[in-house]
Amino acid sequence: MLYKKKWTLKHFGKIKENKVGTQVGISPEISQILKNRDIITEKDAEIFMNPSLDYLRDPFLMKDMQKGVDRIKKAIEKKERIFIYGDYDVDGVSSTSILVLYFKSIGYDVKYYIPNRLKEGYGISIEALEKINEIGCDLLISVDCGITSAKEVEFAKTLGMDVIITDHHECQDEIPDAIAVINPKQEDCTYPYDFLCGCGVAFKLIQALTPPEVFRESMYDYLEIVTLATICDIVPLKDENRIIVKNGLKMMKDGRNIGLKELIKVCGIDTHQLKSSHIGYSVGPRINASGRLGYSYLGVELFTADSPEQAKEIAMDLEEKNSERQLIESKMYSEAEAIIASNQSYEDDKVLVVANEGWQHGIIGIVASKLTEKYYKPTILLTIEEGMATGSARSIKGFSIFDALVECKDLMSKFGGHEQAAGLSMDARNIDELRQRVNEIADYSLTKEDMIENIKVEYELQEGQVDLDLVDQLHLLEPFGMSNPTPRFIMRDLVLANIGFVGAAKQHLKLTLQKDSVYEAIGFNMAYLADEFTRGDKVDVLFQLDENNYNNNRKVQFLLKDVRMAHPKSAIKDSTSIKLFSKIVPHDVNNLYKINYDLEKKGINDSDFGQNEISNSFNQKYSDYNDINIFEFFDENTLVICNTLNGFFRAYSDLSLIDDEFDIEFGIICKDTHKIKLIFSPNLDKLDLNIYNNIILYDFLYNKEEYSYLLYNIKANSNLVKYYDEKSKLYLNSIMDNIVPTRDEFISVYKYCITNKHIEITLNKIKAVFGVMPLKIFVILSVFREFNLLEYTINEIDNILIIDFTKQSISKFNLDESLILINIKELKDRYLESY
Secondary structure (H helix, E strand, O other): EEEOOOOEOOOOOOOOOOOOHHOOOOOOOHHHHHHOOOOOOHHHHHHHHOOOHHOOOOOOHOOOOHHHHHHHHHHHHHHOEEEEOOOOHHHHHHHHHHHHHHHHOOOOOEEEEOOOOOOOOOOOOOHHHHHHHHHOOEEEEOOOOOOOOHHHHHHHHHHHHHHHEEOOOOOOOOOOOOEEEEOOOOOOOOOOOOOHHHHHHHHHHHHHOHHHHHHHHHHHHOHHHHHHHHHHOOOOOOHEEEEHHHHHHHHHHHOOHHHHHHHHHHOOOOOOOOHHHHHHHHHHHHHHHHHOOOOHHHHHHHHHHOOHHHHHHHHHHHHOOOOOOHHHHHHHHHHHHHHHOOOOOHHHOOOOOEEEOOOHHHHHHHHHHHHHHHHHOOOOEEEOOOOOEEEEEOOOOOOOOHHHHHHOHEEEEEEEEEOOEEEEEEEEEHHHHHHHHHHHHHHHHOOHHHHHHHHEEOEEEEHHHOOHHHHHHHHHHHEEEEEEEEOEEEEEEEEEEEEEEEOOOOOEEEEEOOOOOEEEEEOOOOHHHHHHHOOOEEEEEEEEEEEEEOEEEEEEEEEEEEEOOOOOOOOHHHHHHHHHHHHHHOHHHOOOOOOOOOOOOOOOOOOOOOOOOOOOOOOOOOOOOOOOOOHHHHHEEEEEEEEOOOHHHHHHHHHHHOOHHHHHHHOEEEEEEEOOEEEEEEHHHHOOHHHOOOEEEEEOOOOOOHHHHOOOOOOOOEEEEOOOOHHHHHHHHHHHHHHOOHHHHHHHHHHHHHHHHHEEEEEEHHHHHOOOOHHHHHHHHHHHHHOOOOOEEEEOOOOOEEEEOOOOOOOOOHHHOOOHHHHHHHHHHHHHHHH
16 A cells, blocks of 8 residues: 555545435535435435434333333332442443432432442442442342343342343343343344443433423433433434434533533533534543542532532542543553564554553553554553453454454453443453454454555545535534544645644644645644655645634634645655656566557547547547546446556545545556556557456557557447646656666666676665666666666565676677667657657
8 A cells, every 4th residue: 555544535526516405405515425424315314404302212112121111110119229330431420320310300219339440340240239239229220231241130139139231232142131121232122223322221211211291301301411421432423312412412502410511611611612522522531530540429429419519529520530540541551552562573463462560440441542543453451460351442443342352252251342342351361362362363354454544535625615614514414423423525736835833742733735725734643744744745635624713713724634645755765656667667578568550541640649639430538637527437347547657646546535345456567456457657559458448548648659559449338538638748758758778877787786796775775876767777677687687676565676687797788789778769759759
């Protein structure tokens, strides 16, 4: 790959008005984003744009809901002792809080229990049940946990407790034998939407417990907290989740829950500017921080607080815990990085399994997420204590870490989670075997391409579309999250006018980008990228659209997500460019350029080729470079031809944006995929042109004969597309100006080779070593090989040119007799005649 990350467009070409957009009253740009999310009917668009709480589903469609409701009502009727058993993360704390609020609203006293993350770990435990039993409990209701606690449920029953499980995590082979198991992920549960978070499931339980006419009003007592949990648990923001979050965010602007209101104040967020990103990156982490440090009860106390004074005090405690968490996290991340850097074998591992003694249990998940993001590898991070390893796992798209752990379950004492995240505990002696086995699974299921992050992009923005009006319209699509990601766009061929840094530690990258207009861009925590670019570079950028509002001066701002060079800085220092140069030159006398086609016999005149119309008598299509949507032609059996570096990198940039089925990787000069072949400087007579449905020229051909040959050898009804403009000829001129070496250049290279005999040179240093342009070097080396003076090869993996001077004694040879040199000179002459 030429690029470190893959960018994939969801929509190709320019944005056009469509019927749905007109019907709903939204712009073509917004309508296209909806279409990218498979929202293609007027009704679906209306529900998406205006998700009403009236669309909430019937909770009794969920398996065991009726059983659970009946048992809770019985407990209330008999005044039984009820415990809510939660989890220590945002979802678990929120789930516990809304059930406590529900029982408080009906005047029924309940207790709750959240395990100490540092001492007890995740989920229901025997020790916790014993503590609860000492206090007294008849009915235990789990929230956001319990689906994997079959053994613990059996133990609870021996203590005389009935158990109701509400959860949303993946089910394992054995479902606990509880009074009711309310989890839409169960195979035999027919609930139509199974992506609710744990708090969402608890919310459905409250809905089921409440008469419909009462719930229409009382649901607002819980909606903000369910919104917080839904955003922070990273579940798809579709269906009921979108309904909850869209309406919950509106409520947060005024703040019905006094605890959440105070926490938002502590975060310094303007409630009238509140977005899902504020919840995910500022509010949620403060709740999580207390749980990670063993103070989960603080979150429940906050959300169930009765006075602003009490809520404010708790919110300040949470802020303090969050600062402490950040310090611990930073230290742990540095230590994990040091372990990875000190062991070379981690480079080859597709799954990072990293363990250390003394790491904080509660912070491991955050650090695992950061490592996964940086290396784009699934990561299992473990802390070792008294011979036991406990930790968290995070994954990448296409690899279910939960399924991988299931295959290794004999190594673990406990685990649970879902496709992208999991928790586990095990004997520390099994860590090495876990690393080995989970990597064997990954080697089998993850390809090289899977390990390259694929960023989905809505479409390529044109300059005229970038304005504050579009920024404002994008807010209509909120809330953003899983399955409704914040829209990302690309712009290509921007000039990097300035590079700067902001932030206390200068950790943020600030760029000024220029095309016809000037754009400001900021990349948070991306300062490290600055070393790859210099002012004046042409770059492609991938970004989210935002605004910079300073002193009431609103301007469009790009939030950078990735930056890459549009073209190499220097062709003579770029390995890919140099390898391409080597392909312009015939490798041997059996591979000479041989097109010699009689134009006049075919009735083709000088005016019939080039940038003008070639002929109207064929079925081929010719399009204006500025108007064509080239992506329409990237179809089955397509041949893309380039003759210059400019054409090649334009073609590669376009092809790199196609979906995964176009698996683009380069060998030396071309790429064969199931559908597309990209080839550089081909001998047309060596190609079977009749097999292609589309032939796309990204450059001028070398001469008239090539156009003639092409026209008379492509199959009927195929498309021939000229995707270049008159300026493209300048790049071909440059090649022709530099393709024939001088005699002095031949002598210089000859002397170096005969002196050194065996030579290995990194490709980007060829010019520095020989003092001759790389294109000419390959002409010279090919001519010397023609005279049996040497052999040369290119090591593709290490990008090294290897030369072995084979002649022990040298007899005189005449360059004028070189068939390769004669052939190249003839190619240049034909080019000059043609243009």
